[in-house]
Amino acid sequence: MKLKTLLTAVATTMVFAVAPAHAEKIIKLHHLNVDDPFESTTGALVTVFKNLVEAGTGGSVKVQTFPSGQLGKDNEVLSQVKAGLVQSGVFSVGGFASTYPMIGVLDMPFVFPDISTTYTVFDGPFGKKLGDDIEKKTGMEVLGFGDSGGFFAITNSKKAIKTPDDMKGLKIRTQTLESHKRVISSLGGQPAAIAWAEVYTALQTGVADGQMNPIPIVAMAKFNEVQKHITLTDHLFAPYVWVINRKFFDSLTPEEQIVVKNAAKSAIVANRGISRIIEASSKGLPELAKTMTVTTLTAKEKAAFRDAAQPAVKAYIVDTFGKEGEDMLSSLQQAVEAASK
Missing domain, CATH: 3.40.190.170 (Bacterial extracellular solute-binding protein, family 7)
Incomplete structure (x- = not known):
């Protein structure tokens, strides 16, 4: 018994010796x-x-x-x-x-x-x-x-979008974020919150006319197969x-x-x-441009979109988050201004 106990003790000591600290x-x-x-x-x-x-x-x-x-x-x-x-x-x-x-x-x-x-x-x-x-x-x-x-673009299957008026009547898929819905509705579109896994089918079947996402995501999701037009709004x-x-x-x-x-x-x-x-690269806008009509907004055209959308989203931020949200938004705008100089 003593020998067995001794051997057990030695074995245990060896295990702890090789174990990491x-x-x-x-x-x-x-x-x-x-x-x-x-x-x-x-x-x-x-x-x-x-x-x-x-x-x-x-x-x-x-x-x-x-x-x-x-x-x-x-x-x-x-x-x-x-x-x-x-x-x-x-x-x-x-x-x-x-x-x-x-x-x-x-x-x-x-x-x-x-x-x-x-x-x-x-x-x-x-x-x-x-x-x-x-x-x-x-x-x-x-x-x-x-x-x-990168920046968001807006795609759709109906027509080229160059002004907020062109958005009227278009059902545009958004995330469930209320702020994203406000962007689309302020531009005259109809926001449709659809789960990501269902977006391709929704665009394919006409449940939604369009959607908004950065270029790499549009390409990765192969939305060019079910969308004809893309506008480089750079809005978000x-x-x-x-x-x-x-x-x-x-x-x-x-x-x-x-x-x-x-x-x-x-x-x-x-x-x-x-x-x-x-x-x-060929995985992004150049590839999309092969089958989609690409619209780039002028500074004046982009200003029309900005003037239509910003007041609605700012009102939402202030109404929802109060003084704290207004302060964070102000800090964001000041940081952008400082970084742009």
Whole structure:
């Protein structure tokens, strides 16, 4: 018995001796698109992030990606990130609104003059203010604001759109966001909130005449097969909101936290770069132009859209979010103005 006990003790000691000093830390990372970094903007983001985190921490932190909504819809996974069941996720503005409704402030139409200004604004003091407010109200740490594909365009199967009058009577699919509905209705269109999985069929069957999305998403979803016209309105920029569970982040060592933060910054650069490449390449507008009529608005034509849409959306923001929403909107507009100089 004594020999058996001794051998057991020795074996146990050997097991503990070869066991790692710290348990491996895993970041489960949700996003809605494919993992291929050359096919989707979030694919580029998660690929770069995974590589930099695992290399930078020497493998003490692993990243497991869950593409194409494998873990559920954005609003469902958000609750999992808050609870710590999933560590991180890259969310659409529409999905994020279920947890942080005031994200709707970003839906002020025609607020950004060009795409580079959006990056300056979200990487600067306004992005920090918004991120701090999100953390305060949701408990989740913001890793950054990604690019969902650039500015929104409007497509439809009926006619070329050059003025707000051309929108009258057109049923345009939107997300469930009230701010998006207000944009379409203020321009004379009829907003139709349709789930993403049903949009292609809705356009194909005429349940909706058109929809609005960035160019890479229009191309990825093959909407050119069921739409004839595309107008480059550039009316909205809806960033991806990337968050991580605060408790999990705090459990990382200071060195690991630095690696994660820096990896996220580099991943967003990659995300933005591939977004612009897809938009400009054969996977984007040049390909769509082969089968769709492309309309580019003049500055005067775009001003007519802006003048019709902005008052309605501003009224919605003030009515819904009160002084706090008005202050956040004012901060956004001031940041845009400063970045445009």
